[in-house]
Amino acid sequence: MHDRPTIxxxxxxxxxxxxxxxxxxxxSNVRVLLLGxxxxxxxxxxxxxxxxxxTKANxxxxxxxxxxxxxxxxVETRLVFTRNGQKTIDRMVYEHDCLAVxxxxxxxxLDDVLVxxxxSVGVDRIARVVTGLFADTDADVTLYHVTEEGESNEDARTLLEGLATRLASGGIDRRRVVLTVRHGDDAFDAITDDASSFDAVVMGESDPSLSTLVFGMPTKAVAERFLGPVFVVQRERPLEGGRTE
Incomplete structure (x- = not known):
């Protein structure tokens, strides 16, 4: 049984x-924090x-x-008049434990979803979002990885198989999950080029030791080039000393 993540x-x-x-x-299958x-x-x-x-806003x-x-x-709603929209969004993510925006x-x-x-950082959170959204649908889920220098095809498939196992435990039929590994491409260009073949994108966070792929401006660029919905899985809330929850 999958949970209902907060989006x-x-x-x-x-x-x-x-x-x-x-x-x-x-x-329809999730908890929504609707931020006006x-x-x-x-x-x-x-x-x-x-x-x-x-009154008008409410x-x-x-x-x-x-x-x-x-x-x-x-659904839960919040209304905020703010000087900085992005800071307000970031604050709401943490205050309400939202897994994705x-x-x-x-x-x-929704026949094909690109992930x-x-x-490996954030894989559990990605799994919770994907299963919450799509376990009760018939959508196929493509787990997609672009290899980095020195990374083998076996390493990449092990990463994706681990996430596929989590999705299966959350209620997504393993037969609906496709594993795709790309080699020798710029990761951002590869994702934005291939996203056009899908109906929705769920973008998880990068390993902090690597260059950021799906947060900040790159995420906005993907959303601008992709006409469908994009779910951005959020980082865990940082604790004192730079650790995360």
């Missing part, structure tokens, strides 16, 4: 943002902005909450 869905609630087609159905936020200009007090627009959040709940999701795109028939894997 953060940020939306600029006063700027006319809405869910692309298929988003509610995509999130508005970035307040420097010359305006956040409290003043809240007093003026809180009405819109309520409409989106109803849409998600009608599809089966468990959704960068939404149009979700049609790029880079190193």
């Amino acid at each position: 953060l869905v940020p939306i600029r609630v006063l700027e006319g943002e809405s869910f692309p087609e298929g988003t509610a159905e995509l999130l 936020y508005h970035v307040v200009p420097e010359q305006t007090a956040p409290g003043q902005m809240r007093m003026q627009f809180e 009405t819109r959040l309520g409409e989106l909450e109803t849409l998600l709940e009608s599809a089966g999701a468990t 959704l960068d939404p795109g149009a979700a049609g028939n 790029p894997v880079r190193g």
